[in-house]
Amino acid sequence: MHWRWPVTVITSRPWRSELKKGNVEGAPLWEPVQTETLSWRIVSQVRAAVFSGQLKTGDFLGSETSLSTQFNVSRMAARDALRTLEAVGIVQIRMGAKGGAWIAQGNPERFADALAIQLHLIGVSGEEIFDAQMAIEVTSAELAAQNATDDDFAKLRGILAELDKLRDDPQGFTNASLRFHEAIVEASHNRVLLAQFRALRFVLQPLLAPNTTNTIATRVIRSHKQVLNAIEARDGEKAREIMQQRVKVIRARVLSGTAQQSEDEE
Known part of the structure; x- marks a missing residue:
């Protein structure tokens, strides 16, 4: 016009x-x-x-x-x-x-890239990153249980199958695991949460890659299956609880600087 x-x-x-x-x-x-x-x-x-x-x-x-x-x-x-x-x-x-x-047409991915750069330039801490991850992903898991479609479930199942083949590839596994987390946020069908997660993803990934081992991969897959089962069952409270515990474990492991698992992850 x-x-x-x-x-x-x-x-x-x-x-x-x-x-x-x-x-x-x-x-x-x-x-x-x-x-x-x-x-x-x-x-x-x-x-x-x-x-x-x-x-x-x-x-x-x-x-x-x-x-x-x-x-x-x-x-x-x-x-x-x-x-x-x-x-x-x-x-x-x-x-x-x-x-x-x-x-212009809206382009949240462009915003995410710009925000990620700014987060890096101001030197956000690991604590800040994981606090943001907790806020975004826990809410997204609960919303996904309400809003996820059959296509969302198929995508999540496909990434899980891919993860199972990447146990011995730390970098590939980390990338696929992040895509699983992103797919859950997508399944929430909340575009604000998705834009925020995509910005967070760029500053989160460098923290995760060095801590991925075969043992961790096995346990991560198990945790992903649990949260997906809760989402497919439309149990938002359970999905929220599992995701909250998962982020707590990741935070504790990464910020402690060790690849050893806490008892909570068993």
Whole structure:
């Protein structure tokens, strides 16, 4: 959909953060920006329009030229704003005669990758990572017992069969085990939890790989079978309990720096 954004040019009044509505029903009224952070003020207004529902996926935002006119800024400021909007995944830039900026399709995987990088850069601790894993996966296991489909069950069973063949391949086993955990989160059919888990996965995997042995693999498979059985039985409380215990064991083993099993894992 193509929108025309009505703008009242007011040069003597500072930019205000609230979003205004224009003369076209449902269309936002962009305010001109007069400070040194011109591009960021444009980004803020566009972002507000997205969150308010005035801009939706597939809507045409405008070209560099049209946006510079509508926001009463230079083309350079409009160009910088479009670059930022593209970088954060709000718009998709199309080139050519009919090019310009369009509100992008949602891409949670892109968010997960960016968040994982930021988590790494701020140096999140192992304790923080496992606290997050506990919050995400325990809730997901319970929801999976309510929401999982036959396709979800088939996928989980397939990964279990794959795990059984990877007992002597520590790295391959770790990768497949994480896919099993991710499949449980997928089976919750909660996209917020899934996006969070996919970000967590990148910082979690390096902690797990060095601690995977054949003995651990055997016990992990057993634990995975137990939680899957609970999910298939639609027993959310049991699935939650098993997943909670599983994450506790992983946390204790990894943070202790040893591959020895605790009595709780027996």
